[in-house]
Amino acid sequence: MHKIENKIKNIVEISKKIRIDVVKIIHNAKSGHIGGSLGLADIFTVLYFHTLNHDPNNPNWEKRDRFILSNGHVAPVYYSALAHAKYFPVSELLSLRKLNSRLQGHPNALDLPGVEISTGSLGQGLGVACGMALSAQKDRKTHRIYCSIGDGESQEGSIWESAMFAGHRELSNLIAFTDRNFIQIDGNTEDINKLEPLADKWRAFNWNVLSANGNDIQEIINTFEQAKLEKTKPTMILFYTKLGFPVSYMDGVSKWHGTAPNDEDVKIAIKEIEEYYSKIGLS
Amino acid sequence: MKYLKDNIFNNPTELATRSGFGEALVELGKINDKVVVLTADVTGSVKANMFAEKYPNRFFNVGIAEQNMIAVATGFSLEDKIPFVSTFGAFITGRVWDQIRVLIAYSQSNVKLVATHTGVTVGEDGATHQILEDIALMRVLPNMTVVVPADFNETKKAIFEAVNFDGPIYIRLGRQKSPVIISEDSLFEIGKAQKLKDGNDVTIIACGVLVYEALKASKELKEMGISASVLNMHTIKPLDIEAILKSAKSTGAIVTAEEHQIAGGLGSAVSEVLSQQFPVPIEMVGIKDEFGISGTSEQLLTYYGLRSKNIVESVKKVVKRKR
Numbered sequence: 074m075h076k077i078e079n080k081i082k083n084i085v086e087i088s089k090k091i092r093i094d095v096v097k098i099i100h101n102a103k104s105g106h107i108g109g110s111l112g113l114a115d116i117f118t119v120l121y122f123h124t125l126n127h128d129p130n131n132p133n134w135e136k137r138d139r140f141i142l143s144n145g146h147v148a149p150v151y152y153s154a155l156a157h158a159k160y161f162p163v164s165e166l167l168s169l170r171k172l173n174s175r176l177q178g179h180p181n182a183l184d185l186p187g188v189e190i191s192t193g194s195l196g197q198g199l200g201v202a203c204g205m206a207l208s209a210q211k212d213r214k215t216h217r218i219y220c221s222i223g224d225g226e227s228q229e230g231s232i233w234e235s236a237m238f239a240g241h242r243e244l245s246n247l248i249a250f251t252d253r254n255f256i257q258i259d260g261n262t263e264d265i266n267k268l269e270p271l272a273d274k275w276r277a278f279n280w281n282v283l284s285a286n287g288n289d290i291q292e293i294i295n296t297f298e299q300a301k302l303e304k305t306k307p308t309m310i311l312f313y314t315k316l317g318f319p320v321s322y323m324d325g326v327s328k329w330h331g332t333a334p335n336d337e338d339v340k341i342a343i344k345e346i347e348e349y350y351s352k353i354g355l356s
Numbered sequence: 357m358k359y360l361k362d363n364i365f366n367n368p369t370e371l372a373t374r375s376g377f378g379e380a381l382v383e384l385g386k387i388n389d390k391v392v393v394l395t396a397d398v399t400g401s402v403k404a405n406m407f408a409e410k411y412p413n414r415f416f417n418v419g420i421a422e423q424n425m426i427a428v429a430t431g432f433s434l435e436d437k438i439p440f441v442s443t444f445g446a447f448i449t450g451r452v453w454d455q456i457r458v459l460i461a462y463s464q465s466n467v468k469l470v471a472t473h474t475g476v477t478v479g480e481d482g483a484t485h486q487i488l489e490d491i492a493l494m495r496v497l498p499n500m501t502v503v504v505p506a507d508f509n510e511t512k513k514a515i516f517e518a519v520n521f522d523g524p525i526y527i528r529l530g531r532q533k534s535p536v537i538i539s540e541d542s543l544f545e546i547g548k549a550q551k552l553k554d555g556n557d558v559t560i561i562a563c564g565v566l567v568y569e570a571l572k573a574s575k576e577l578k579e580m581g582i583s584a585s586v587l588n589m590h591t592i593k594p595l596d597i598e599a600i601l602k603s604a605k606s607t608g609a610i611v612t613a614e615e616h617q618i619a620g621g622l623g624s625a626v627s628e629v630l631s632q633q634f635p636v637p638i639e640m641v642g643i644k645d646e647f648g649i650s651g652t653s654e655q656l657l658t659y660y661g662l663r664s665k666n667i668v669e670s671v672k673k674v675v676k677r678k679r
Contacts, residue, residue: 139434182463189434191463194454200424201459211413212435231455234424241419264561 080120110150143198146224196229225257240279319349376511378403445471445487475615477653486648492620515542555585570666637677
């Protein structure tokens with residue numbers, strides 16, 4: 074673990090707020106996917122506060138970069154990032170999963186500004202991203218399409234239909250990333266339905282493949298910047314993350330894919346999150 | 357309003373509804389540059405080849421990958437394009453139902469789904485390709501509109517209407533040639549049934565290729581002294597409840613006719629309305645909970661009891677049940 078540099082301090086601070094919100098809102102909702110949401114907090118903070126070219130005051134701005142959440146179940150981290158980016162009030166986050174809330178258990182594009190398409194049924198978002206990317210390619214538009222998928226989600230056949238399509242169409246404006254934490258609901262991905270060698274699979278489908286530590290903000294920034302340089306192929310970034318990061322009791326424990334923490338769990342989680350941020354140099 | 361062409365029983369021209377789709381696409385391509393067409397390795401079969409030749413930049417053959425096709429079409433719709441997605445009925449409904457449910461129906465995406473090979477009239481390819489459940493699968497989805505044109509001319513009108521219609525729509529077409537019976541210049545409105553024949557004793561409500569059989573039945577019935585009204589129910593959803601109730605009140609008996617499972621299809625849709633709002637005797641012509649088999653389309657229409665004589669038999673039954 075290394076200390077953060079000043080120039081990214083602002084982003085790191087936001088990632089801490091997002092993490093704490095993720096814990097609080099899932100606790101308040103008494104259900105939701107906490108492990109992936111915490112593990113992805115660094116990536117989502119970088120996306121919404123560094124990488125994406127977007128305008129929360131004008132969610133339908135034509136030149137915006139598009140972001141598609143294919144693994145819709147990590148809605149809590151998505152909502153927290155959108156709220157902190159000012160797509161809607163942070164105070165609304167506590168309505169997660171409640172009756173008549175805009176924050177449905179899985180994202181509903183009709184209700185919530187900043188959400189491009191409703192997702193939740195796995196394996197669908199990447200194809201939507203492909204359609205948006207192909208449309209932009211045909212119209213010679215310069216914005217990019219980003220897409221988040223889960224590693225467990227990559228067991229869906231439709232992911233590989235889309236992978237083949239994007240590789241064939243050379244959708245270099247498409248940057249997808251996989252949350253590679255090795256955990257799905259029932260256990261380890263390699264025990265349930267092996268994904269490895271995952272990088273080789275994407276390469277074989279004619280993708281530019283990068284990998285990085287998905288819990289290191291500077292490395293995430295650098296990797297997205299590197300992906301933007303690609304001119305002929307779609308890019309897949311394999312972000313190696315830890316489930317529930319930095320909460321130690323969630324690390325590698327599949328139960329925390331989709332279980333809400335109780336009062337005691339929350340206390341420990343918040344304490345460990347605060348300890349982590351002070352260790353890396355945030356007061 | 358005169359909906360029917362003249363002399364429809366005297367050697368009518370026969371054209372496939374899928375050909376109407378192909379022609380409409382080419383015309384649309386010219387006047388609307390938002391229109392894009394996607395198919396899954398069946399370009400010629402869905403009659404998209406003419407569009408593909410004229411507008412190659414707006415035509416996308418995605419290969420044999422229907423799930424991705426639906427998702428890609430959704431992506432196009434989000435970029436303000438108007439995607440027409442087309443393949444055989446079996447592969448654009450059941451095969452991709454979850455993609456349609458979430459990405460198109462739930463998300464209210466402006467995607468046009470066109471099934472070109474449906475029902476037993478698909479013929480020799482047999483049961484796997486003779487989708488008989490698609491109307492049920494589509495009409496159960498909230499936000500989905502379901503249209504079953506009666507012939508080539510009506511297909512063209514439906515395709516043109518679909519472009520102006522904002523939202524998801526499923527259009528059910530057929531592979532085989534069938535009589536062209538609807539006039540070129542008559543009005544077509546999504547959700548508005550057409551009364552093709554006036555009658556007092558019974559109402560025959562039909563869709564798709566069964567509309568012609570219904571018209572033949574009404575002619576045969578007339579000779580027997582039974583006066584049958586014929587409704588072309590080209591839109592299964594939203595159903596023209598007003599037209600159904602009005603006709604049920606005036607004739608007091610209903611026969612439905614469709615090239616689809618009775619369960620979940622037009623018969624079900626009509627009886628859902630009548631049983632709740634104005635119960636009258638009803639008989640249903642359609643597929644009775646079974647799969648198709650290989651054969652010519654003509655043989656199969658007879659084999660499955662989808663002919664005018666089957667409609668006549670049902671009419672006789674339902675008239676007897678009237679109080």
